[in-house]
Amino acid sequence: MRLSRLFARTLREDPAEAEAPSHRLLLRAAFVRKLMAGVYTTMPLGMRTMHKIEAIVRREMDGAGAQELRVPITLPAEPWKRTGRWDAYGEELFRLQDRHGRDMLLGPTHEEVMAELVEVEFPSYKDLPVNVYQIEWKYRDELRPRYGLLRGREFLMKDAYSFDRDEDGMRESYRIMYEAYERVFDRCGLDYVIVEADPGTIGGGVNHEFMALADVGEDLFVRCENGDYMADTEAATPQAPPAVDPGSAPMIEVATPGAATIEAVAAQLGISAETTLKTMMYKAGEQIVVVLVPGDREVNEKKLGRLYFPTRVERFEEADFAQRGFAKGFVGPQGLGDEVTVLADHSVRGGADWVTGANREDLHVTGANVVRDFRVDRYEDLAQIREGDRCPSDGGELQIGRSIVVGHIYQLGLKYSQPLEANYLDEDGTQKLYVMGSYGIGISRIMAAVAEQFHDEDGLKWPKALAPYEVAVILANLDDEKVTAEAERIYADLQARGVESVLDDRSDRAGVKFADADLIGYPVQVTVGKRGIEAGTVDLKLRATGERSTAPIGAAVDAAIALLAAAP
């Protein structure tokens, strides 16, 4: 490609709207342009990188025995109504009607359609297992689109669906996908971790997230310093601290006027927050649930919710306290009746002689101890995990990192085949439900995630597997015939050798071309200019490291190819 013809105009300044590095640089380098919030035009450079990601994904999916097909984006609402997702999916679903008033939607994911398709085409146990996938734009009216391509309302996704006769089969299909996913992300050059994730509303049992490490990541994960344990922060279970004996201090009431928060109590009494006991009030249906955590910790409400699922757990509202006779800000677990369930996080076992609310306005107690002074019905894992907590497998220190979820795989089991009544005919002549798995990869998100991981202050630094072009031939002096001829020859030779190249033949000054080459992030730059030609050399630069070298003009192509081979 001649850059004089490339449909791409780089921006000299950072767009005001972009905050995240990937968003900023993909806009500046003309890979994408925004149409509206969370919806982006993919420009020619972006297309090339996206195609390369797709090619990697296709290769690995095909290699794993999955078969590509494509179901429509425009979907009938009917199957969605049958699975209940027409209502359950909520505002995130892009809904529309055709001229006859029939409900339709833009596909956010395709379990329904795929399951129905497989049921029609592959109705026999002899057909199984089967795994089908597609690479298609997905539509989700996100609450908050963010960070450009990292959370779009329209995004390119590979989604695969496996159908097996039984659980064992599903687990095998899952394993095969798991390994294919590792190869995909390895080939994309991503620094990532695989964590066991919160099953969330997708349901099913086992599921794993593939998380690319990035400072702007929206998802937190914990990792043991010894590297043997990783989990989503929502799913992570730290090792409980060693239990200590109850303290011996007498329980005494102390005046704490106006101190309705842990901080205020700690400040008034001159103690640290961790010696206080935080008493959180919840409603699980009609049931009142009290959750105890040390004062310096937060309750993980997702974990709490899971304990009572499907009953919804809600935090007490202002009115609930008065209505049920609790002094908001001064609640303690002492003297609670049997109608109240008292749950405590495991970490509560590690403390004694607590300072906690006295259940009266402006009053706290010191020296509160379990059993003697209050009751704990059950110890559960209920606290928000934090840095420095202990690894459940070896007691190492847990660290928290940020990441971008680029892949998520689920063992769905019967979750979708059941409501859809998606059956196959088994050997014994009975109808049985398909045991499903589903597997997603965010293609457009990978592009952004890689940009997050591979950039510097000058621009993008694509791994060669994803770069829109591998080598940029920079024509430094357009007015010099010899220089031009050499650059043209090198460019032609590179192409003849199968190297994806651009020739920067624009009438700009060399400085502009260098800056753009760095911004766009071609792995290798070859500069052909008057200065070098006189000495019989060209200059090469490896974008990844900034390393520069020279090569004789005659060996320029070989040198560029060798440098490319050495590039990450």
Place this chain on the structure above:
RNA sequence: CGGGACGUAGCGCAGCUUGGUAGCGCGCAGCGUUCGGGACGCUGAGGUCGCGGGUUCAAAUCCCGCCGUCCCGACCA
């Protein structure tokens, strides 16, 4: 949806407090000089000042409403 910021030329911004002529830089077009790390000079094109209403002789500027964008929180590839 809650909290915060913002909307003026393709991009980055000033002007708004104290109403009256719409401006700067980059980019874009032409000419000339320059030419290996985002050159310089001259000339030029390009704007319903987000939209609608109101106040006023007069609104980018003041008032009301709406829309859009970004950032922080609850959802997700």
